[in-house]
Amino acid sequence: MTTKPKLLIVEDEPIILMGLTDLFVFHGYEVESESDGKKGLSKGLEGEYACIILDVMLPSISGFEICNALRQHSLSQPIIMLTAKNTEEDIINGLTHGADDYVAKPFSTSELVLRVNALVRRSGCTATDKTLALSPNVSICTQTLMGLSYQHEIKYTRREVEILMYLLRQNKPVSREELLKEVWDYKNTCDLDTRTVDIHIAKIRKKIESDPKSPKHLVTHRGEGYQLFVI
Structure with a gap:
């Protein structure tokens, strides 16, 4: 049962x-x-x-x-x-x-x-135990959702880690609509508010960037979407 x-x-x-x-x-x-x-x-x-x-x-x-x-x-x-x-x-x-x-x-x-x-x-689809390393200064354990960022211990949510993992696999700019479909698992994004994606991106930048206003890891390509870089 x-x-x-x-x-x-x-x-x-x-x-x-x-x-x-x-x-x-x-x-x-x-x-x-x-x-x-x-x-x-x-x-x-x-x-x-x-x-x-x-x-x-x-x-x-x-x-x-x-x-x-x-x-x-x-x-x-x-x-x-x-x-x-x-x-x-x-x-x-x-x-x-x-x-x-x-x-x-x-x-x-x-x-x-x-x-x-x-x-x-x-x-129900949490990542297996592995380390997501974005640079010598930024790393995240995808199982415990804990990481180090410029010698500071940082807590992540599952959603934040899923966003980072998806962006890393694509190796190209990813639109808000694609993130909603592939990370949030929404089948139809036509009428959905995409600000939730922008807010999650802003939260992630505060955790992984030394200067969130001038990001080096999580970059916005105007008209295309977001791209994650390993440095």
């Missing part, structure tokens, strides 16, 4: 929470839920989940705080944020606190299921 992947949904609006629970049960998931931020964090830290869906605005503590605490506890836990506003600040805040992806309210249920399914699939 196949074990169903387990989700944790932390959402304080009862109607939305009930709808999301029914939605993902229908799509083959086992679902646990909380409407309070502190209780959601406690459950997230204690349980094992294929993915955690976090609303931003919650009683007691925010989704951003929960996301940050979960990421400190586990680098590999898949997390999706539900943001009330599709603003640059909300998106940056969520991804900066360690979310793998975000969906803005009001959202399409089919899009949310698509993103959760893609993230769960990707999380």
Whole structure:
């Protein structure tokens, strides 16, 4: 008997929470839920989940705080944020606190299921234990998601490592749309917001570049995409 992947949904609006629970049960998931931020964090830290869906605005503590605490506890836990506003600040805040992806309210249920399914699939395909060396000063263990960058110990998310590994294999500029298809595993990118790619690239640059404003490893080719260089 196949074990169903387990989700944790932390959402304080009862109607939305009930709808999301029914939605993902229908799509083959086992679902646990909380409407309070502190209780959601406690459950997230204690349980094992294929993915955690976090609303931003919650009683007691925010989704951003929960996301940050979960990421400190586990680098590999898949997390999706539900943001009330599709603003640059909300998106940056969520991804900066360690979310793998975000969906803005009001959202399409089919899009949310698509993103959760893609993230769960990707999380089951972690890289084998190896070192990704970008230069004598920058190296990353793709299994532990830890690295050294100019003598500083750096934590990476699984998504960041997957982006780097994919770019390294291509040895050419890669567009945002290609990254969404190949790394995020989205089948149709026509209507998807590509800012999540830009924000992840900015976060990676801060970790691997000595000067993120003048990158030498992760370079943007205008009109073509991003390319990773080993120096």
